[in-house]
Each structure stands twice: as C-alpha cells, then as structure tokens.
Amino acid sequence: MATTLRLSDDESESLRRRAETEQRSMQEVARAAVREYVERHDHDDDVDRAAAWVTTDFREALDRLGRA
Numbered sequence: 001m002a003t004t005l006r007l008s009d010d011e012s013e014s015l016r017r018r019a020e021t022e023q024r025s026m027q028e029v030a031r032a033a034v035r036e037y038v039e040r041h042d043h044d045d046d047v048d049r050a051a052a053w054v055t056t057d058f059r060e061a062l063d064r065l066g067r068a
Helices: 009-022 026-057 059-067
Strands: none
Touching: 009 026, 026 059
C-alpha cells in the first residue's frame, strides 16, 4: 500500500541526515520510525489494559494493602 508522507523542510532535512548517518534510505528510516512508534504505543495500551484488569479484579486486596 502506497502512502504519501508530507514533511516540513526541517523534518525532511532531519530525516535525510539520519538516513545518511545510518547509510540507509530515507524510506527505510521512516518505515522503521513508524514501526517503533506503533509498537511503543501498542505496548502502552497493553500496559494500560493490564493495570485496569489488576485494579478491577484485585480491588479488595489493593484496598486492604492500602490500609495495612
């Protein structure tokens, strides 16, 4: 699937420099950045769901620990 990514001049220049430093194409660097962003936010969502589960399913135990 093709996507057009519009960057500001500064963003484009930063991406160009990063790609040059890593001896990779700008496309490779941009795709890696997108993957890392999605993975990080997916992980954050997983942590939020786990925390909600713990606070819901173990509310009584957490309340007792808070009073101890």
